[in-house]
Amino acid sequence: MSGPAWRLSSWWGEVSPWPDLPAFFTGRVDVGEIGEADTNDLIGSLVSAQRGRSFLAWRDYRVAAELHARLVGTESDPHDLLLVDGFADCAARIAISFGIGQGKAEQMVREALALRNRLPRVAERLRDGRISAERVTSIIARTDLVNGHDCAAEVDADIAARLDLHEGAWSAERLRDMVDRIVYRHDPDAVRERRQKALDARGVSTKPLPDGMAKFSATMSAEDARLSDGSVKALAACACEHDQRTTQQRRSDATFALLTGTAFECECGREDCTAQIPEPGTVPPDSKVIIHVVVDESTLNGDADNAGFIAGHGVISDEHARDLAGRPDAVIKPLVPKGTPQNPDGSFTLPAHLPSDPYRPTAALDTFVRVRDGSSVVPGSEVSAFDADLDHVEEFDHNDPSHGGQTLPDNLNAKHRFGHLLKTFGDWVDDQYRDRHGVLTTEFITPEGLVLPGDPENLEILFPGLRRIRFKIPPGDDGQPAEPGNEEAPTRAMTRVAAKHARRRQERERNRRRRERD
Incomplete structure (x- = not known):
């Protein structure tokens, strides 16, 4: 032993510092004020705490990387073929201190080295709270292909740039597609080679579970x-x-x-x-x-x-x-039917909805939206867009289709069933628009009026040819509903559904004015 013994219990015995955390970590909601804070402040506090956890995770990775540099160094370990080499000895300190397995501790050190050596810019985004520790582990795993390649720095920069463009949380599916797209663009050969290795590793396994059960997987x-x-x-x-x-x-x-x-x-x-x-x-x-x-x-x-x-x-x-x-x-099945005439600018124009029903999109528009969205636009949903419901963002007015939300691509998106029901029968509002860069952007507004950003990108960036497809109202459409409404005078000035739709239109208009001010 190189010095006097230290005991971790000397730190554990100190009073916890968490009640006195800076406002950055708590969203300006102190522990004693949680009961008095409004709903939006509570949500903001949770978001701030998540960013705080990101910062702490970044700090843990920095410490783990420093431990590796100090105990193992940058040179190759002459004993690295042994079961207990310098790397394992370094990780053992973390494993025993945390009370976790040796394998998990070694994984933490490997991730720390990947952030330090391969993904330094992504590590900075973790530090700044732009991405969670859970999502960072996914980035590390999915960029392992480019480790040691000349394009590694470019992949790191491209991913960091995409993270900078979004203020909200990244769902696992959108992050996966974003990282895989970038890695593939820089090194397609490595992706193909890894796929073959993965196919060669296919197999079946069983794992015993308690109470006479077992897990079978393939x-x-x-x-x-x-x-x-x-x-x-x-x-x-x-x-x-x-x-x-x-x-x-x-x-x-x-x-x-x-x-x-x-x-x-x-x-x-x-x-x-x-x-x-x-x-x-x-x-x-x-x-x-x-x-x-x-x-x-x-x-x-x-x-x-x-x-x-x-x-x-x-x-x-x-x-x-x-x-x-x-x-x-x-x-x-081609998205643009064979024989469709091409416009002078290289685009194609297709009918947006069925001639007999302005509420129903054509098969081409239905497929287009599902391809564009890839998965449900509700952040965190794992449901494929092809298994989701198509929803009019601005509600379609069945009594006067020319007044309500039109059946056009920018007013349609895919939502998994619960997300669709949450909007239809709840007080949630979603908004979808093209930002100043032409990117289709989705936002969700809680019943309390808190605006939450949706997922940061869709498959338009993977399939840019989608931008060459246009949809328009079929010629000769008179904008009338497929089924005539009741001719009798209503007993209310506005039906409950109409009033709900009007309130949502006002909410979206306020949202748009807010964006213009910002």
């Missing part, structure tokens, strides 16, 4: 996983409405039935059960599992090597997209 390609998941869902849905099992329980039983070739049974126990169970080891004959893959035409034809996208999974390589398109069961 690693496979994204498309095979989604096809497998769809088959399990289809079989699990065969049980009748009186089956008391949860959805997850039925799916577990359906998985076992498919793997073992045994019959999947409905467990309602009723003599009049209406379940139609397929033959053992099979799925319902009328079930169809669809995987949505997006790729531009030039890449599909082999003339370009741009990235593609699998709904519910994320960014994929050009090679992967072409492999999927070459499957015998693949159906290729």
Whole structure:
């Protein structure tokens, strides 16, 4: 031992400093004032505390990197083939101090070194609270491909620049797509090579769990996983409405039935059960599992090597997209129908809604919005846009379509079912507009009037060709509702629904005026 012994208990015995944290960490809401603070201040306090945790995580990473520099150094360890080398010895100090496993401590040191050596600008954004510690670990993992490559500094700078453009939180899905897109642009060969290595590592494993249970898992390609998941869902849905099992329980039983070739049974126990169970080891004959893959035409034809996208999974390589398109069961549908005339500026114009119903988007507009959004626009949602509901941001006026929100791309977005219901039946308001850079931006306004930024980007940045597609009201449309309204005079000056829509229009107008002032 190089010096006198120190005891951590001397620090643990001190009074906690957290009640006296600066306002940056608490959103100007002291502990003693939580009961008196209004709702918006409480939300702001939570956001400030999250930024404080980001700063503390950045500090922990800095300390861990310094420990590594001090105890291991920059030179290679002559004993690094041993079980207990300098790196492990360094991490052991953290593991025992925190009461965590050696593996977790070593992971913390590796992440600290990645931020210091490969992602210094991203580390600064963690320090400034622009991204959470949880999201930083995702960036570290997804940029491991470029470690040691000449493009590493450019990847770091590009990711940091994207983080700077957004004031709100990043959802896991948008961050994943953003990082993968940047990495692919700088080093597509590494992405293709890593995909092959990942395919080679596919396999099956089981893990014992308490109470006589076990976890069975399989690693496979994204498309095979989604096809497998769809088959399990289809079989699990065969049980009748009186089956008391949860959805997850039925799916577990359906998985076992498919793997073992045994019959999947409905467990309602009723003599009049209406379940139609397929033959053992099979799925319902009328079930169809669809995987949505997006790729531009030039890449599909082999003339370009741009990235593609699998709904519910994320960014994929050009090679992967072409492999999927070459499957015998693949159906290729161009977003712009063949034979559509091209405008002089290189764009294409398509009808926005059905001629018979101005509320319903055409198939082309429906697909366009789902491709553009990629996933539900509600931050934090993992639901693919192809599994979500399309919603009019500014409410469609069924009595006078020319007055309410139009069925046009900038007034439509994809929301998962709960997010859609939250707006429809609650007092939430969302707004969607093009900012001064032409970027489609979404904001959410709480019932208390707090404006929350939506996700920072959509797939327009991955598929710039989407900007060449225009939609317009079909010629000859008279703007009348598909079904005539009641001709009798209303008993109220304005229906409750109309009043709600009017209030929301006023809220959006106030929001727009606020943006103009800022």
